[in-house]
Amino acid sequence: MALKKDYEDIPGTLVFDADRGREGYHLNQFCISLRLQKNRDAFNADEGAYLDRYPMTAEQRQAVVDRDWNRLLELGGNIYYTSKLGANDGITFQQLAGLMTGMGNEAYRKMMVEGGRSPEGNRYQHEWDEEGET
Amino acid sequence: MARITAGVGCSHVPAIGAAMDLGKTGEPYWAPCFAGFEKSREWIKEADPDVVFLVYNDHCTVFDASFIPTFALGCAAEFAPADEGWGPRPVPVVRNHQVMASHVAQSLILDEFDITIMNEMEVDHGLTVPLSLMFGNLGVDDEWPCLVIPLCVNVVQYPAPTGNRCYNLGKAIRRAVESFDEDLNVVIFGTGGMSHQLQYKRAGLINKEWDIQFMDRLTSDPVGLSQTPHVEYLREAGSEGVELVMWHIMRGALDDEVEEVHRHYHVPASNTAVGHIILANKKDLGVSI
Numbered sequence: 001m002a003l004k005k006d007y008e009d010i011p012g013t014l015v016f017d018a019d020r021g022r023e024g025y026h027l028n029q030f031c032i033s034l035r036l037q038k039n040r041d042a043f044n045a046d047e048g049a050y051l052d053r054y055p056m057t058a059e060q061r062q063a064v065v066d067r068d069w070n071r072l073l074e075l076g077g078n079i080y081y082t083s084k085l086g087a088n089d090g091i092t093f094q095q096l097a098g099l100m101t102g103m104g105n106e107a108y109r110k111m112m113v114e115g116g117r118s119p120e121g122n123r124y125q126h127e128w129d130e131e132g133e134t
Numbered sequence: 135m136a137r138i139t140a141g142v143g144c145s146h147v148p149a150i151g152a153a154m155d156l157g158k159t160g161e162p163y164w165a166p167c168f169a170g171f172e173k174s175r176e177w178i179k180e181a182d183p184d185v186v187f188l189v190y191n192d193h194c195t196v197f198d199a200s201f202i203p204t205f206a207l208g209c210a211a212e213f214a215p216a217d218e219g220w221g222p223r224p225v226p227v228v229r230n231h232q233v234m235a236s237h238v239a240q241s242l243i244l245d246e247f248d249i250t251i252m253n254e255m256e257v258d259h260g261l262t263v264p265l266s267l268m269f270g271n272l273g274v275d276d277e278w279p280c281l282v283i284p285l286c287v288n289v290v291q292y293p294a295p296t297g298n299r300c301y302n303l304g305k306a307i308r309r310a311v312e313s314f315d316e317d318l319n320v321v322i323f324g325t326g327g328m329s330h331q332l333q334y335k336r337a338g339l340i341n342k343e344w345d346i347q348f349m350d351r352l353t354s355d356p357v358g359l360s361q362t363p364h365v366e367y368l369r370e371a372g373s374e375g376v377e378l379v380m381w382h383i384m385r386g387a388l389d390d391e392v393e394e395v396h397r398h399y400h401v402p403a404s405n406t407a408v409g410h411i412i413l414a415n416k417k418d419l420g421v422s423i
Contacts, residue, residue, distance in 0.1 A: 006365045007292075012336030013373050017292040032198045035219045042395055068332060071274075079168060079333035079374075080194045084257050087219040093149070094404045097337040112402040113163075116340025123369050 013129040016078040024076020030054040031081035034088045068098050136311045136318035139418040141384040143411040146325045149404035154266050170398025171267050178268050183321040186229050187282045189383045190260035190325045191289045203250035204295050208284035209235045213359040216256035224274050225262050231281040234314050241310035247303055264325045288378045297382045301360035304386020311394050324384025326377030328409035339372040349411050353394050356385045389415040
């Protein structure tokens with residue numbers, strides 16, 4: 001019997017569970033390697049050669065090359081890992097959030113200063129579907 | 135014997151550490167966040183703990199995806215601040231009460247909490263930011279004013295341990311501490327939270343009402359609060375809000391009867407609601423060993 005995933009109906013949210021952990025393993029291990037300067041230097045000197053060390057899928061590799069932050073999460077990446085790729089590029093957590101939400105940095109920062117994203121209308125997928133969001 | 139006299143709940147947002155390290159705490163964005171810790175620093179100076187038992191989560195720094203222990207106890211003599219991608223924080227090395235840590239490890243396992251023992255470990259912002267908030271700016275050549283026993287909890291890969299499990303682990307930690315012969319005043323920290331979501335299209339979620347009820351119930355209904363299902367944290371407090379299970383470990387280690395000494399709540403620090411609470415056992419109020 002399958003485990004119940006009662007968190008799958010939260011809109012705009014990808015819970016990093018054991019299945020995503022399995023799918024994203026090599027992608028996440030690549031990302032976390034960038035925690036160390038010597039690895040950042042090697043990656044920045046030759047991204048392709050460095051990526052060859054990690055047997056991730058072609059889709060995952062392309063998302064890295066494209067810095068497609070949401071796609072990285074959809075393919076099993078986790079934000080604590082992908083944020084190391086962001087840090088390598090000089091992008092902070094908050095700037096990443098501006099990119100992932102599609103709001104841009106200024107609008108996102110303003111929303112946070114004004115108290116953040118309200119839970120109202122943001123708890124269930126059907127609330128987003130009715131609003132025409134994806 | 136050693137005794138746990140008080141508990142501290144505290145967010146551990148990395149940007150807070152960066153703001154302290156870069157001297158930005160007086161800036162308009164940060165000043166209200168730090169103002170709420172002035173009383174806390176006076177309190178902890180007065181409480182003067184010998185040991186802080188610090189519950190936190192590692193952010194893929196020591197534990198990358200290759201191994202993910204649910205509970206890992208720091209048993210090394212000391213723990214160096216880790217490089218998380220921006221260079222190590224310029225704060226003191228964290229020193230353990232190593233004899234007590236090994237005692238706690240042995241006691242917990244016999245108490246049926248099968249923890250992982252860490253004899254080599256660096257520590258990331260999850261541990262150093264709460265220390266900085268409570269003890270103020272200290273540099274690499276300084277010393278933290280007390281010893282620290284770190285306990286890492288997995289909250290990165292779902293599922294984190296349940297709130298119930300965490301609350302009961304707190305009880306087991308208390309039993310372990312109280313069976314240690316040395317007369318020591320121990321303060322336990324539960325860190326992380328409060329509401330925040332760092333990832334994907336709903337990033338930026340903050341739920342003040344939910345956070346406040348969480349802090350209220352730490353005193354009024356801690357057992358009921360520990361039964362909160364994971365999906366409620368994820369839905370109401372954001373995907374990273376599930377870090378709050380670590381506060382139940384702190385709460386479980388205290389007496390049933392506690393008094394709220396101090397509370398602070400501020401939005402935002404970067405993407406996160408900053409929550410902070412100090413709870414003291416009623417019988418220990420104003421008492422130091």
